[in-house]
Amino acid sequence: VMVWLRRTTHYLFIVVVAVNSTLLTINAGDYIFYTDWAWTSFVVFSISQSTMLVVGAIYYMLFTGVPGTATYYATIVTIYTWVAKGAWFALGYPYDFIVTPVWIPSAMLLDLVYWATRRNKHAAIVIGGTLVGLSLPIFNMINLLLVKDPLEMAFKYPRPTLPPYMTPIEPQVGKFYNSPVALGSGAGAVLCVPIAALGAKLNTWTYRWMAA
Numbered sequence: 001v002m003v004w005l006r007r008t009t010h011y012l013f014i015v016v017v018a019v020n021s022t023l024l025t026i027n028a029g030d031y032i033f034y035t036d037w038a039w040t041s042f043v044v045f046s047i048s049q050s051t052m053l054v055v056g057a058i059y060y061m062l063f064t065g066v067p068g069t070a071t072y073y074a075t076i077v078t079i080y081t082w083v084a085k086g087a088w089f090a091l092g093y094p095y096d097f098i099v100t101p102v103w104i105p106s107a108m109l110l111d112l113v114y115w116a117t118r119r120n121k122h123a124a125i126v127i128g129g130t131l132v133g134l135s136l137p138i139f140n141m142i143n144l145l146l147v148k149d150p151l152e153m154a155f156k157y158p159r160p161t162l163p164p165y166m167t168p169i170e171p172q173v174g175k176f177y178n179s180p181v182a183l184g185s186g187a188g189a190v191l192c193v194p195i196a197a198l199g200a201k202l203n204t205w206t207y208r209w210m211a212a
Helices: 002-029 038-064 069-090 104-116 121-139 142-146 150-156 180-211
Strands: none
Touching: 002 038, 002 180, 038 069, 038 104, 038 121, 038 180, 069 104, 104 121, 121 180
């Protein structure tokens, strides 16, 4: 019974986090790069996606204790998000309306740290979390190159739920930040460490709950 409960718990966690990552992508990703707040949005996107990845990857990797499971987790999340992307496409939106984050390379770095440090949990949290926060904004810059006619896209497919201050307007280059990748990487690297620690704590709480 405990084996079944353990497997069910962490598979359920994967489903829950994957679904929430899809929601994060829709809310932090679809209007990314489309308006004059694109740079600010990229920073929000980088922070939300890197922290979401690291808490789930740390949890699942420590749960199994096997290097490679962070990459497996990122692959599952990626599949979920591509399914959501296809659903938006089926509703009539352009295929590049939803930006699918590149999670797998960052998760591979996390797995590499866990393996190289001989499955040291604290090294995975500190070093791995920092590497995820630093690398995810860099890997996701490719999304900037894939969006076609972003400003025209924003006017053609408005989001009715957008607050007024996010209404697409003419772009003003450099209005917010000169280097969104640097800002996203720096903030992500700082925030991913405590978020990774939270994932490890969730792992511990789950074990205690099952042992009770």
